[in-house]
Amino acid sequence: MGNQKLYKGSLQTIILKLLATNDKMYGYEITQKVKELTKGELKITEGALYPALHKLEADGLLNVEVAKVGNRLRKYYKLTENGTKETANKLEEMQEFLKTMQHLVNPKFSLE
Amino acid sequence: MGNQKLYKGSLQTIILKLLATNDKMYGYEITQKVKELTKGELKITEGALYPALHKLEADGLLNVEVAKVGNRLRKYYKLTENGTKETANKLEEMQEFLKTMQHLVNPKFSLE
DNA sequence: ATAAATACCTAAGTTTATTATGCATATATT
DNA sequence: AATATATGCATAATAAACTTAGGTATTTAT
Numbered sequence: 124m125g126n127q128k129l130y131k132g133s134l135q136t137i138i139l140k141l142l143a144t145n146d147k148m149y150g151y152e153i154t155q156k157v158k159e160l161t162k163g164e165l166k167i168t169e170g171a172l173y174p175a176l177h178k179l180e181a182d183g184l185l186n187v188e189v190a191k192v193g194n195r196l197r198k199y200y201k202l203t204e205n206g207t208k209e210t211a212n213k214l215e216e217m218q219e220f221l222k223t224m225q226h227l228v229n230p231k232f233s234l235e
Numbered sequence: 236m237g238n239q240k241l242y243k244g245s246l247q248t249i250i251l252k253l254l255a256t257n258d259k260m261y262g263y264e265i266t267q268k269v270k271e272l273t274k275g276e277l278k279i280t281e282g283a284l285y286p287a288l289h290k291l292e293a294d295g296l297l298n299v300e301v302a303k304v305g306n307r308l309r310k311y312y313k314l315t316e317n318g319t320k321e322t323a324n325k326l327e328e329m330q331e332f333l334k335t336m337q338h339l340v341n342p343k344f345s346l347e
Numbered sequence: 348a349t350a351a352a353t354a355c356c357t358a359a360g361t362t363t364a365t366t367a368t369g370c371a372t373a374t375a376t377t
Numbered sequence: 378a379a380t381a382t383a384t385g386c387a388t389a390a391t392a393a394a395c396t397t398a399g400g401t402a403t404t405t406a407t
Contacts, residue, residue, distance in 0.1 A: 125335070126328040128244040128362075131394060133336065140340050151354050157339075164335050171395055173356060195354060195403050216238040217340050221333055223276050224245065227269075228252050228329050240393075243363060263385050283364055285387060307372055307385060 125164055134167070134175050136217050139184065139210040142202045147188070149197040150176060176200060184209050242277060246287050248329050249279075251296065251322040254314050259300070261309040262288060288312055296321050 141153055148156070154167045176198075179185045184206035188199045202210060253265060260268070266279045288310075291297045296318035300311045314322060 125331045126244075126325070128395085129329065129332040130336075131244045131363080132238070132240040132242070134394080137339060149354080151352095155353095160339055161335050164331065165339075168396065169354090169356080170358090170397070175394090177356095192354095193404070197354070213238075214340055217241065217336070219276065220238065220241040221337055221340075223273050224242075224329070225333055227249060227272060227277075228326055228333075240364085243394075246363080261385080263383095267384095280365065281385090281387080282366070282389095287363090289387095304385095305373070309385070 127165070130165055133217065134171055135179060136213040137167075138172075138175060138179065139202070139206065139213055142185070142200060143207065143210045147199045147201040149190075149199050151197075179206070239277070245329065246279070246283060247291060248325040250284075250287060250291065250312075251314070251318065251325055254297070254312060255319065255322045259311045259313040261302075261311050263309075291318070 137157065138153060141156060142148060145156070150169070150172055154169070154172060157165055157167050176185065180187055180200070183203055185200045186203050188201065190197045190199055249269065250265060253268060254260060257268075262281070262284055266281070266284060269277055269279050288297065292299055292312070296315055297312045298315055300313065302309045302311055
């Protein structure tokens with residue numbers, strides 16, 4: 124597993140992008156999806172995830188809908204209208220960041 | 236300018252990479268070089284830079300050599316042998332991070 | 348039975364940066 | 378000549394975003 128600390132600052136963007144692709148997801152599902160998509164390279168800890176979800180909800184970017192599956196709770200999160208807009212912004216910023224960083228650390232293989 | 240907070244965690248790698256390319260540099264020069272290379276997208280603050288340089292030196296990855304230019308001091312930093320090894324590691328981690336992130340936020344344009 | 352997986356959560360502490368200062372010399376502008 | 382900007386170093390207080398460690402409870406696999 125690579126250097127986890129490089130991912131600092133990108134958690135919100137990752138969550139928003141997943142919800143843009145998957146419509147609605149619950150917390151545990153997000154951790155599993157990220158693990159799967161990154162082949163174990165990135166493991167979202169719950170101590171980071173849940174506060175992040177609560178903040179996104181407080182900021183009006185996510186809606187929550189509680190579901191009961193068997194005897195257990197699930198909280199499904201979904202993008203609000205504002206959340207969809209903000210996702211586009213954050214993805215653009217992320218793309219610019221990745222391009223800049225790629226250029227910085229390896230000019231030969233820059234994306235532009 | 237994009238989202239500065241995405242760069243959190245990558246400062247050490249950026250410094251090491253610059254020193255791998257430019258042999259020796261002083262602090263202020265690093266801030267200017269980064270601004271130039273990123274076309275103003277990333278501005279290294281001095282409050283982040285100097286403590287980072289001191290830490291890299293304390294960790295034995297950099298050597299410092301003081302020079303006097305006119306009446307003003309410059310502290311030239313240079314990779315140690317260990318620093319060169321660590322730079323290679325950190326650049327590999329960075330490449331993996333960038334690839335993973337690219338894949339996460341935009342699977343279509345993934346680098347592999 | 349017991350362990351591991353699923354599912355939520357919070358609090359203390361750490362890391363890494365930003366913001367705000369401070370000091371001093373050199374150069375450009377009014 | 379006075380003032381602002383650029384060069385060059387540095388630290389301290391604060392903030393942001395995590396990790397680590399802990400808690401509760403249900404479901405499935407061993």
